[in-house]
Amino acid sequence: MRLLVVEDNAELAELLVKGLQTAGYEADILSTVEQAASVLHTTFYAALILDLGLPDGDGLGLLREFRHQNNPIPVLVLTARGGLHDRVLGLRSGADDYLVKPFALEELVARLEAQLRRPGHLLGSSLRIANLEFDTRNRQASIDDQPQVLSARETAVFELLMRSKGRVVSKKQVEDHIFGHSGEVASNASEVYVRRLRKQLSERGAKVQVHTIRGVGYLIAEEK
């Protein structure tokens, strides 16, 4: 599986490639928006790691162009701009995830793998936290390698939480994920399904905790 790193600082690019190699990925390096645009037309990469401050333009423009052409390549944006609102703008322009410099290599690999484990971008397809596992291909949850039966909606919530490991999933995201954009949703619907999922997981010995962040959303983490 090959990745593409678009970063204009040659030293950083080399180090990232070296770091990605130790995590088991091969990567090519490009340093301009123009090169990236033409190479991505002809070559398939499993994911793109894109620096926003490139010498010949803003990576966000390239990103919008891809998405406009329905190019589904997972894109992880690197940026020196640390603003929280910048982050939101980046995600709205079509980035799948966003890392602010300086970041830990471990974090880069973790975020990358969360993207690569989407169906269709298969790197092995399982997401793991503690003794919990979720296979994104057949949407099967397991605890200590024992397959578990969950309802369709519990599975939907579980998948969303597992994909967002380490980050908060908003109530709205949970509702959209369970019900799509159809019809009215009861105001406590997300809470109901999260509570059921939490109960199922703890009864079956999962060593994780589903935190409720009041007024904000939910977050799954290893039990302490």
Add this chain to the structure above:
Amino acid sequence: VIRFKSIISRIVILHVVAVVITSIFMSLALSWLLNYATNNIHNEAMQEQAVSVGEHLTARSDGVLELDLPREVRPLVTAINLALDRLEQGFRIQRDFIADPAHELRTPLTILRTRLDILEAEPIGQALRKDVDGMAHIISQLLEIAELDAFVIDPLEKADLRSVTAEVAEFVAPLALAQAKDVALLGTTDPVWVRGNPEMLSRAIRNLAENAINHTAPATTVEFIVEPDGTVSVLDHGPGIAEDERHLIFQRFWRRDRSKPGSTGLGLSIVARIAELHSAEITVQNRRPAGAKFSLKFVPLKSSS
């Protein structure tokens, strides 16, 4: 002869008086100009005005001003013009410097961080990574301050305080959980439109949030409350703020406990500066039995606008 002499001396005196008055007036006007220009260096809007005053003087000095003025005053005007030119150049350099320092500083830090990540030298590697992270934090805050010093607020800009606060709460929640603390977002769930730049509002609230999470007692919750009048409050269960420290906490680099790692003493000064730029009111109260409540009241927009 005596009469003639006295007429002459009167004319001389009148001249002298006229010159003295003119030069006093000129020097007052020019020193006011200079003061105006230099005292307000931190205020971009004023800077622009001062620079444009400078440009006026410069423009006129090429044609009208220097020609119309008595020869004695010309060097003074030229000197002032040169000073204003240098001032303007200074502003330009400062603006250019602030335009993209983030990239210049953060990229080498990333290189350093990645090198340490690849390096297999535990536990020294771990200690070094922690040092780099600490330095990255300070640099981030200094960059925020530099940006704020050059920031011009767009009077037409508006932000939804409720959604900005929700973004911040989402962002800081994992940091709080990692310290066995919690966050909660309370108050209105409707949009609250206020005058201001969303990124700046977000930074102010994030700094209050990080401060609150660092100070709140273990196993307690930091609460965010958004009110329809444009107020956002951040409440913690920490030691609170002593009366005699209240005027100090918003100063740059002030820290109660200098030995405490990870604190730069810059966070609250960033909050104060953003509040000032937005004509927002900051209030700090202590809570019973323990804790602090920081509130920012922004200028609300009518729901119709």
